[in-house]
Amino acid sequence: MKKICEIAELSEDEFFSYFIKNLKVKITKWDYFVNWEKVIKNVKPIERELNLLNCLIGKEDFIREASELILEYPQVIKAIPKLLAIRENSIEILVDVTKFIYKAFDFTINKPNREKATDFARFLLDSGIGKFLKDREIKNLVDYVTGVEVGLDSNARKNRTGSLMESIVEVFVADACAVNNADYISQATASKIKNKWGINIQIDKSSRQIDFAINKNNKLYFIETNFYGGGGSKLKSTAGEYITMNQFWNKQGIEFLWITDGQGWVSTQLPLREYFNQADYLLNLDMLQKGYLNKILKKF
Incomplete structure (x- = not known):
């Protein structure tokens, strides 16, 4: 059983159905409108x-x-x-x-x-x-x-949605790390991880930045986040990229967590399900609110 399904005590089909049913419509905050x-x-x-x-x-x-x-x-x-x-x-x-x-x-x-x-x-x-x-x-x-x-x-509002998602997720990351005696880096790179924790990682490209890297007892968890209010080809390409990314990090003993949300996935479920079939962790904001990240760090 997938690790996230074990935590949720749901079958894979039940979990995926729950994920889709609890996607947010919007995450608009005050700083979304104008910088x-x-x-x-x-x-x-x-x-x-x-x-x-x-x-x-x-x-x-x-x-x-x-x-x-x-x-x-x-x-x-x-x-x-x-x-x-x-x-x-x-x-x-x-x-x-x-x-x-x-x-x-x-x-x-x-x-x-x-x-x-x-x-x-x-x-x-x-x-x-x-x-x-x-x-x-x-x-x-x-x-x-x-x-x-x-x-x-x-014109930059589309990009700000990604930044807003990161700012929301960081609240839960910081809280989960505090509760579990863990540490994290936002916009993490291989050099940042090496300098702060003394851990060497292999990267797939020199420009690679991870939205969040968590270290608990020298066990790394990498998190990527995004929000899609509408469908499109970008969702499919992202899911494909993250399948490869998940495999790349797992080979190094690193847990990969994809935290994504938005109604765009309702009409683009197939590539998301393809990712889920090959990965241990898929979360949305509702699951963060219910403490799933905290449970992940506590159990594994």
Whole structure:
């Protein structure tokens, strides 16, 4: 019998059915919505430049005013990409679609001549942001770029779900280690494990990081965590990867625990079951709440 089934006192079919029936719908926490620290960090370095560009608000002769501003304060050039939610420091614009002629803009330039300054002024106008400034549709560029950064940060929510799952699991890992006189490392690497516990492990790739490594009496337990709110090919590939990973760690006497959750597994049960058929440990958040990790460390 699988070790996790022995702890749960359930058959493999009963355990898997229980696992699927108790998957969470969401794990949204307050820090899921916006990473405000990151937003402020991205706005702060160009705050002065944005305030200088505020001088262009309401200017009728926009090209002339913008060109003069850029010549006098060339540092404002580096802020231009932020106005259009661009991360790159250079960009090529297709200016002639019949001949495929491109015009290059380098936003790292330090000392533009008048021609270059005019080019940047026209860039602002032709990209649309200049018209918004000219027509006073934007009141303050610092506030505007803060909003742009919030929008860009929303794209990172998918990645934050993984981080949220890790932060939730760590609460249970820390508690189980405290109760069982064990120690753990988050984002563990071979070097971290060697330095902290003096244990050598073989790794399958140099960049390998384990979400959590637990050491109890020099017995290692490796934990990987993830949360899938929706289905897709990623779930299948993850399950396949973890089958291989489980075998790789088990050969070194390391217990591998996969803690995963989310309704995505309801419609993608087959690859999850294939993993479970070949591994000893599969847990979700409900099982952590019921003390399964504590029981694992206590019994084995």
